[in-house]
Amino acid sequence: MRGQRLLLPGVLVGGMLLVALAGPLLPIADPVRQDVAGRLTLSSAAHWLGQDEFGRDVLSRLIIGARVSLSIAVVSTVLGAVVGTLLGIIGGYFRGLAEMVTMRTAEIVLCFPPLLLALLVVTLLGPGAATLILCLAIVFTPAFARVAYAATLSVRSLDYVTAQVALGKPAALILWRTLLPNIAPPLIVQLSLTVAAALLLESGLSFLGLGVVPPAPSWGLMIRGARTTMEHAPLLLLWPCLALTGAVLALNLLCDRLREVLDPRGSGSGRPGFLRIFPTLRTPSPNSAAPAGLLAVRGLTLEIAGPHGPVAVVRDVSLTLAAGETLALVGESGSGKTLTALTAIGLLPSTVRVVAGEILYTDRQGVARDLLRLPEKDLRRLRGKDLAMIFQDPSSSLNPLLRVGAHLEETLRAHHATGSLGARVVELLRQVGLPDPPRSAQLYPHELSGGQRQRVMIAAAVANHPRLLLADEPTTALDVTVQAQILELLAGLKQAEGGLGMLFVTHNLAVVARISDRVAVMYAGELVEEGPVAVVFAQPRHPYTAALIASTPEGDAERLTAIPGTVPQSWAMPPGCRFAPRCSMALPICDDGPPPVAMPAPGRSTRCLRWKEMA
Numbered sequence: 001m002r003g004q005r006l007l008l009p010g011v012l013v014g015g016m017l018l019v020a021l022a023g024p025l026l027p028i029a030d031p032v033r034q035d036v037a038g039r040l041t042l043s044s045a046a047h048w049l050g051q052d053e054f055g056r057d058v059l060s061r062l063i064i065g066a067r068v069s070l071s072i073a074v075v076s077t078v079l080g081a082v083v084g085t086l087l088g089i090i091g092g093y094f095r096g097l098a099e100m101v102t103m104r105t106a107e108i109v110l111c112f113p114p115l116l117l118a119l120l121v122v123t124l125l126g127p128g129a130a131t132l133i134l135c136l137a138i139v140f141t142p143a144f145a146r147v148a149y150a151a152t153l154s155v156r157s158l159d160y161v162t163a164q165v166a167l168g169k170p171a172a173l174i175l176w177r178t179l180l181p182n183i184a185p186p187l188i189v190q191l192s193l194t195v196a197a198a199l200l201l202e203s204g205l206s207f208l209g210l211g212v213v214p215p216a217p218s219w220g221l222m223i224r225g226a227r228t229t230m231e232h233a234p235l236l237l238l239w240p241c242l243a244l245t246g247a248v249l250a251l252n253l254l255c256d257r258l259r260e261v262l263d264p265r266g267s268g269s270g271r272p273g274f275l276r277i278f279p280t281l282r283t284p285s286p287n288s289a290a291p292a293g294l295l296a297v298r299g300l301t302l303e304i305a306g307p308h309g310p311v312a313v314v315r316d317v318s319l320t321l322a323a324g325e326t327l328a329l330v331g332e333s334g335s336g337k338t339l340t341a342l343t344a345i346g347l348l349p350s351t352v353r354v355v356a357g358e359i360l361y362t363d364r365q366g367v368a369r370d371l372l373r374l375p376e377k378d379l380r381r382l383r384g385k386d387l388a389m390i391f392q393d394p395s396s397s398l399n400p401l402l403r404v405g406a407h408l409e410e411t412l413r414a415h416h417a418t419g420s421l422g423a424r425v426v427e428l429l430r431q432v433g434l435p436d437p438p439r440s441a442q443l444y445p446h447e448l449s450g451g452q453r454q455r456v457m458i459a460a461a462v463a464n465h466p467r468l469l470l471a472d473e474p475t476t477a478l479d480v481t482v483q484a485q486i487l488e489l490l491a492g493l494k495q496a497e498g499g500l501g502m503l504f505v506t507h508n509l510a511v512v513a514r515i516s517d518r519v520a521v522m523y524a525g526e527l528v529e530e531g532p533v534a535v536v537f538a539q540p541r542h543p544y545t546a547a548l549i550a551s552t553p554e555g556d557a558e559r560l561t562a563i564p565g566t567v568p569q570s571w572a573m574p575p576g577c578r579f580a581p582r583c584s585m586a587l588p589i590c591d592d593g594p595p596p597v598a599m600p601a602p603g604r605s606t607r608c609l610r611w612k613e614m615a
């Protein structure tokens with residue numbers, strides 16, 4: 001259906017190109033042959049659109065001129081689009097030095113007025129079509145670079161791009177299959193505007209004598225010639241102007257329709273294109289002493305730049321996760337739980353810096369590897385295979401331009417699966433409970449419900465049988481019924497995948513009670529209590545844990561107790577216990593310094609001075 005939308009502009013542009021290309025073969029007059037006796041003649045049987053100031057046939061000059069003008073406009077635009085898009089994507093995606101070099105170069109070119117640039121290039125290379133193409137391509141490149149750069153910046157931070165990195169896909173694949181298709185709409189709009197601008201610029205520069213060299217016809221030269229005789233033969237000006245306007249409108253219409261058709265999120269079914277991303281920084285120095293269990297976070301401290309210097313958003317966090325265990329990381333927003341999980345898989349935002357600690361992961365060979373110091377290429381091999389992640393919002397975690405089956409196939413291929421993967425894809429979709437798996441594989445993400453999208457994300461996460469699953473609030477964006485189904489699915493998968501460890505980030509204690517073996521409570525960037533779920537919930541040893549439990553709705557409880565105050569800003573943390581301003585048990589001694597970690601029992605820890613009084 002959507003293909004029909006291309007019919008009208010396709011016929012218009014196709015017809016125009018066909019006439020232009022077939023021009024030399026058409027039975028028309030020689031466009032450069034002069035007939036002084038017939039100059040400025042109006043329409044006649046031999047010259048349908050009349051003759052110009054040198055007696056040349058206007059119709060043939062219009063047709064052959066279209067060939068010249070369109071070639072220059074299309075070739076220069078495509079050249080500018082390719083180079084500019086490449087610069088913009090590289091700068092926007094890789095940032096840092098790449099961003100500085102590509103975008104500053106584009107800005108320098110942008111500083112030159114097009115006419116001055118044209119004069120410079122023409123002076124150096126001499127006038128002609130090739131010079132004009134080069135000149136226009138240089139002029140157009142910065143605009144494409146800026147559009148691609150801005151679009152890349154807005155897309156690269158979206159969950160579905162991060163999810164591709166988390167699945168261990170190579171940078172080139174992410175750029176080509178995820179990023180480029182998703183930034184295509186503004187680029188297509190830019191393309192249509194640029195072709196139109198190129199037609200006009202070609203005409204303008206040829207008009208000024210800086211473009212196509214007479215007597216070769218072009219629409220610009222025709223306008224230039226007609227200007228001198230417009231008082232006697234105004235129609236000579238009308239024909240090239242009409243051709244120019246019609247071509248610009250047809251091209252704009254085509255690009256507009258193309259943009260709609262290439263985006264499957266519009267009405268109907270469409271077909272997209274291209275790829276995805278790359279890694280994050282880290283320094284070498286791989287293996288360390290073997291930790292107990294699958295994952296051991298030790299003394300992790302993360303900083304961001306604050307108004308008065310660096311501030312610790314996560315401070316001295318240590319926790320362990322055994323194979324086959326589920327550890328829930330809970331806390332209010334801003335407690336640092338998501339940052340802690342993202343650090344493990346190397347997906348920290350560039351504004352956050354690891355200043356201390358180690359994250360030891362025991363791989364399939366039983367070797368402990370510090371994920372914080374693993375070279376990026378080694379970490380990428382682990383992502384999507386050993387380490388997998390499920391994100392909070394399934395609506396933004398899937399590339400909207402890829403069908404469900406393609407998502408899963410790419411995830412499998414990123415870790416060297418070959419051959420036909422259709423059967424494996426269907427099996428995965430069946431495993432996560434999607435209805436009619438073969439049909440579901442053909443759907444786009446927007447054709448699924450929120451719960452179904454999350455099932456697809458889970459299928460992608462477990463596709464390569466990971467050993468550690470990081471789930472960042474995977475049920476928060478779903479309604480309660482679907483939440484329960486997803487939790488059930490995760491529990492079932494964990495059992496089926498034997499030995500799969502899960503770090504489950506959430507703020508929902510009811511979810512914790514349902515899915516976890518142990519719980520680690522975070523507050524203001526610190527881990528304040530850890531232990532088996534049943535024990536911690538029955539007898540919390542930190543006032544914050546107790547307050548969280550008291551503020552959780554349960555059964556037909558009539559009253560909930562809110563925790564007074566808010567989490568302090570990271571740059572204004574209390575000098576002592578970070579929970580002190582909100583703690584009902586606080587004493588002056590609590591402000592003296594950070595409370596030490598106490599171990600009330602084996603496998604339990606708390607960061608409170610008065611934990612004994614909570615027995």
Ligand code: SF4
Pocket residue numbers: 542543544577578579580581583584585586587590595607608609610611
């Ligand atoms: S150390 Fe003091 S202020 Fe902090 S949680 Fe314990 S009692 Fe409250």
